[in-house]
Amino acid sequence: MTEVERHSYDVVVIGAGGAGLRAVIEARERGFSVAVVCKSLFGKAHTVMAEGGCAASMGNANERDNWQVHFRDTMRGGKFLNNWRMAELHAQEAPDRVWELETYGALFDRTPDGRISQRNFGGHTYPRLAHVGDRTGLELIRTMQQKIVSLQQEDFAEHGDYEAKIKVFAECTITELTLDDGRISGAFGYWRESGRFVLFEAPAVVLATGGIGKSFKVTSNSWEYTGDGHALALRAGAQLINMEFVQFHPTGMVWPPSVKGILVTEGVRGDGGVLKNTDNKRFMFSYVPDVFKGQYAESEDEADRWYKDQEANRRTPDLLPRDEVARAINTEVKEGRGSPHGGVFLDIASRLPAEEIKKRLPSMYHQFKELADVDITAEPMEVGPTCHYVMGGIEVDPDTASASVPGLFAAGECSGGMHGSNRLGGNSLSDLLVFGRRAGLGAASYVDSLASRPVVSQADVDAAAKMALAPFDPPGDGAEENPYTLHSDLQQSMNELVGIIRKAGEIEQALEKLADIKSRIHNVVVEGHRQFNPGWHLAVDLRNMLLVSECVARAALMRTESRGGHTRDDYPQMDSQWRNTLLVCAAADDDPVAPAVSVTRKEQTPMREDLVELFELTELEKYYTDGELASHPGRTD
Amino acid sequence: MGYKAKFRVWRGDADSGELLDYQVDVNEGEVVLDILHRLQATQASDLAVRWNCKAGKCGSCSAEINGRPRLLCMTRMSTFTEDEVITVTPMRTFPVIRDLVCDVSFNYTKAREIPSFTPPEGLKPGDYRMQQVDVERSQEFRKCIECFLCQDTCHVVRDHEENKESFAGPRYLMRIAELEMHPLDVADRRNEAQDKHGLGYCNITKCCSEVCPEGIHITDNALIPMKERVADQKYDPIVWLGNKLFRRDK
Numbered sequence: 001m002t003e004v005e006r007h008s009y010d011v012v013v014i015g016a017g018g019a020g021l022r023a024v025i026e027a028r029e030r031g032f033s034v035a036v037v038c039k040s041l042f043g044k045a046h047t048v049m050a051e052g053g054c055a056a057s058m059g060n061a062n063e064r065d066n067w068q069v070h071f072r073d074t075m076r077g078g079k080f081l082n083n084w085r086m087a088e089l090h091a092q093e094a095p096d097r098v099w100e101l102e103t104y105g106a107l108f109d110r111t112p113d114g115r116i117s118q119r120n121f122g123g124h125t126y127p128r129l130a131h132v133g134d135r136t137g138l139e140l141i142r143t144m145q146q147k148i149v150s151l152q153q154e155d156f157a158e159h160g161d162y163e164a165k166i167k168v169f170a171e172c173t174i175t176e177l178t179l180d181d182g183r184i185s186g187a188f189g190y191w192r193e194s195g196r197f198v199l200f201e202a203p204a205v206v207l208a209t210g211g212i213g214k215s216f217k218v219t220s221n222s223w224e225y226t227g228d229g230h231a232l233a234l235r236a237g238a239q240l241i242n243m244e245f246v247q248f249h250p251t252g253m254v255w256p257p258s259v260k261g262i263l264v265t266e267g268v269r270g271d272g273g274v275l276k277n278t279d280n281k282r283f284m285f286s287y288v289p290d291v292f293k294g295q296y297a298e299s300e301d302e303a304d305r306w307y308k309d310q311e312a313n314r315r316t317p318d319l320l321p322r323d324e325v326a327r328a329i330n331t332e333v334k335e336g337r338g339s340p341h342g343g344v345f346l347d348i349a350s351r352l353p354a355e356e357i358k359k360r361l362p363s364m365y366h367q368f369k370e371l372a373d374v375d376i377t378a379e380p381m382e383v384g385p386t387c388h389y390v391m392g393g394i395e396v397d398p399d400t401a402s403a404s405v406p407g408l409f410a411a412g413e414c415s416g417g418m419h420g421s422n423r424l425g426g427n428s429l430s431d432l433l434v435f436g437r438r439a440g441l442g443a444a445s446y447v448d449s450l451a452s453r454p455v456v457s458q459a460d461v462d463a464a465a466k467m468a469l470a471p472f473d474p475p476g477d478g479a480e481e482n483p484y485t486l487h488s489d490l491q492q493s494m495n496e497l498v499g500i501i502r503k504a505g506e507i508e509q510a511l512e513k514l515a516d517i518k519s520r521i522h523n524v525v526v527e528g529h530r531q532f533n534p535g536w537h538l539a540v541d542l543r544n545m546l547l548v549s550e551c552v553a554r555a556a557l558m559r560t561e562s563r564g565g566h567t568r569d570d571y572p573q574m575d576s577q578w579r580n581t582l583l584v585c586a587a588a589d590d591d592p593v594a595p596a597v598s599v600t601r602k603e604q605t606p607m608r609e610d611l612v613e614l615f616e617l618t619e620l621e622k623y624y625t626d627g628e629l630a631s632h633p634g635r636t637d
Numbered sequence: 638m639g640y641k642a643k644f645r646v647w648r649g650d651a652d653s654g655e656l657l658d659y660q661v662d663v664n665e666g667e668v669v670l671d672i673l674h675r676l677q678a679t680q681a682s683d684l685a686v687r688w689n690c691k692a693g694k695c696g697s698c699s700a701e702i703n704g705r706p707r708l709l710c711m712t713r714m715s716t717f718t719e720d721e722v723i724t725v726t727p728m729r730t731f732p733v734i735r736d737l738v739c740d741v742s743f744n745y746t747k748a749r750e751i752p753s754f755t756p757p758e759g760l761k762p763g764d765y766r767m768q769q770v771d772v773e774r775s776q777e778f779r780k781c782i783e784c785f786l787c788q789d790t791c792h793v794v795r796d797h798e799e800n801k802e803s804f805a806g807p808r809y810l811m812r813i814a815e816l817e818m819h820p821l822d823v824a825d826r827r828n829e830a831q832d833k834h835g836l837g838y839c840n841i842t843k844c845c846s847e848v849c850p851e852g853i854h855i856t857d858n859a860l861i862p863m864k865e866r867v868a869d870q871k872y873d874p875i876v877w878l879g880n881k882l883f884r885r886d887k
Contacts, residue, residue, distance in 0.1 A: 040687075040689055040695075040697060041687070041697060041741065042745065043783055044689050044690075044695045044696065044697050044783075046689075046690070048690065048694050048695050048782070049690050049692070049694055049695070095763075096762065096763075099762035099763040099765070100762050102762065102765040103756055103760075103762050103765075104754065105753070105754030105756075105816075105819065105822075107767075107772045107775055107776050107779060107819070108772075109769060109772075109776075110767055110768060110769040110772060112769075113766075114766035114767055114768055115766065117769075132776065132779070133776075135694075135780065138694065138779075138780075138782065139779060142779060142781075142783075146748075146753060146754065147753075149748055149749055149753060150753030150754070152749060153749065153752070153753060156749075162749055168745075193734055193735075193738075222689045222690050222691065222695070223688070223689065224689065255666065256665060256666020256667070257664065257665070257666055257667075258664070258666055258667040258668060258671045259666070259668075259691070259692070262691070262692045263692075362780075363694070366693070366852075367692060367693065370693065370711050370713070371666075371668070371692070371693075371711070371713070372666070482682075483682075484677070484678040484682070526682065526683075527682050527683055528682070528683030529683075531650070531685075531734075531735055532685040532734060532735040532736070532738055533682075533683045533685070534677055534682070534683065534684070534685065534686070535677070535682035535683055536683075
């Protein structure tokens, strides 16, 4: 029998980024005991990397902003593939979630009349992003971390124990979810520090594990982003949607090589920075796609006037949604107009006084100075696309954040639907808050409704332990594999063959490579022992990366159109026949290492009529089929 | 332009350990963390090192490079000569778990002992009004990425285990200052800063400010103003007399 440390909680939250922490706060405030489990130290989650801000239509910078405008922008950004109910809840609730953070102690930048300042960002009609310089994610994480501390202090006052209701299990990796009669019964994992096993017995699990960027070579994501939540959900029987949609952020650092991919905030462009090619031309004016024609400035003069007067002018195409900008940069580089290190120039130096740049973008100044020896107040930055965010994720009920497996909930990047085919900048931090809270609430209501608690079976624990230890004791029937080598093969394949521009032949090649990696992963061997062993940690995470990579590749092959974060060279047009179709990934067998993946089509529920009416018919015609619009009031009148 | 760098890395655990020598390839533009990763991938797959963002934003990869507390991800190889031996050791103030990884739970314990943000009663969400000039003071401290290098370097605890109980360290004394300077916070933490969290131990040598990767003026902007506030509260004879007469010290 496996030796395992056992804990019992009402709710287990996996992941301590923004979504996870907000879920913890909510479940605890509803009176339930919560364990929060994270792979890193507490407070280090990837949310700290979010720079630009948190979108919420508070209307502080432009009083014409409201949730309907935010909803419209979100649907446009996602090319109308979004789960409209999620987009609706998100737009409606984001302001309350931001204001709530102030009651926890957050200190956002202010407007002259003392309210929360809001900044411009790609795809948002009005200045909408609450921000703290360019370190907004850090503020969110720290604020919620400190709120959790304050709840623990309340629990200490009442029970004499800080950890009576909320306990943080830091540097602990969950490797498997356990089920009892189809319902969640718990989560199994190991302490990274000691390698010892730990079992959480809990009827509800909230997945808040973030993204999958570590499956790609050039990424802004940290090592934690190995698709754990995606893979855990699949293996537990839940479904993933929209996995073909991966956002390549247009502006990552391109030089030096060791920092390639690190994010350069969109706030640089929001605050006046412009993209230029090697001919010193502001090339984005040539890349406004038909669906956005008329919404963006057509001359440099108009674009520049827009920063001062947004009523009389249209915004600069430098602030088109991220997928458009990333593709434009890709084209410029490919056609030989790139910068010396294979990117393009992002120029803020000639646009703002040095002092203003340092004030508004302190961490960008610092990052370039320290890592690239570039003074962004004096010279342009070199930037290029970097794998940044996965729109796809666990399919959830919009209102309760519950997955198809009873007791399983998901929020934030690891859930799917909210952002459709492409996420707008700033909508991630607001997504975390809105759906983190809803997941905490959903889990609390679920636990409340249970007549009996599920039980973890010893067989499940033994199987999970055996799986986790496999890299120390490979079968010995093949050549031994190094986890670092396999990981780098995987990243290379995904980056080159299922990256920003895709075509059928290459995706098929990628699937062959993934099959090859799958056949080798059984033979991964790690040296040393279980105590803080990074080789072993990588070997464990590797099977999750493999599984989600296969989902991305299979869905990408099936969707024969280009939309948002999915660009097919062989199908370059957006096809309205595809708009309402979701590709649903599920596990197709019981292979414990990495199950086979099935992909099936599913139609979305049509948008509620009052929401449809928020759009002009002429705009919907760009996305919808004639059949879908047949009953539109604009057509039947 | 690549070359082989000479690295000396501390390997071991809580019981024992030693400095081991390695030669590792270095490419243009790399930082110390890149070299340690290459070491993991090629020579020492079980070398324990904490890291996350690799962009100086999360504060995970704190260690000591040639004896100086630094972030591994923000220390460029070009700051060393090619024949220099680069010695990497774990932070000295905290117990070692393995190799370069320390047990930093001291910090989380201290964080829990500081009374949290206390807004005025009845102030509703959405009604918070603050001026930029007023929030900026606390915003500087909220830039903290909790790398704990200031805690590591502070001589009050660096070689004085016995002081840990009664000293919160620069990071958390700064947290008290941050809350005290929050425009809407109504709690008073002055007595506690001195009596419980050891503000008086700090003799403003500014080592903490010097190692801060965020360039926060911990001593000048947080600790000294806090000391002044405490002095006003505890040692001003008129305040003292007033407190005695009207018993407002509770």
